[in-house]
Amino acid sequence: xxxxxxxxxxxxxxxxxxxxxxxxxxxxxxxxxxxxxxxxxxxxxxxxxxxxxxxxxxxxxxxxxxxxxxxxxxxxxxxxxxxxxxxxxxxxxxxxxxxxxxxxxxxxxxxxxxxxxxxx
Numbered sequence: 186x187x188x189x190x191x192x193x194x195x196x197x198x199x200x201x202x203x204x205x206x207x208x209x210x211x212x213x214x215x216x217x218x219x220x221x222x223x224x225x226x227x228x229x230x231x232x233x234x235x236x237x238x239x240x241x242x243x244x245x246x247x248x249x250x251x252x253x254x255x256x257x258x259x260x261x262x263x264x265x266x267x268x269x270x271x272x273x274x275x276x277x278x279x280x281x282x283x284x285x286x287x288x289x290x291x292x293x294x295x296x297x298x299x300x301x302x303x304x305x
Contacts, residue, residue: 188262191300192253193238200224200240207240215240251288253298259285262299 197203204224207213214227224240256262263273270292277287284302291297 188254188256190252191236191255192298193236194251194253194298195226195238195240196243196248196250197240198243200242203240249296251296251298253286253300256299256301259287259299259301262301263287263289266299 195203195207200222204215207226208215211228215224216227217223218225218239222242226238226240228237229235259277263277266289267273272290273287274290274296275288277285280286280300282303284300286298286300288296288298
């Protein structure tokens with residue numbers, strides 16, 4: 186697996202107007218993910234260039250748009266992140282039927298996610 190950006194998250198103080206904005210402005214299909222305050226965004230047709238993502242409630246004023254990078258082995262990737270000057274900012278979280286996920290900061294302090302997807 187290559188380590189590509191595979192998902193984005195847009196935090197919003199009030200998710201509903203942001204959802205409406207992206208639906209009406211760009212034609213995104215946006216659907217709530219289960220009973221979570223998390224809305225999945227399909228930004229285009231399968232096979233077209235681009236990625237999909239989500240809109241979620243903003244946790245604090247420092248919560249910015251962030252990308253998630255797919256990795257083959259989350260444990261090895263965490264070690265590589267630290268070896269190259271990054272900082273781990275969360276433990277590994279298991280997202281049922283999705284994969285193992287965690288957050289890290291790059292050397293400039295930007296927060297990103299990595300995910301080891303569930304093997305299908």
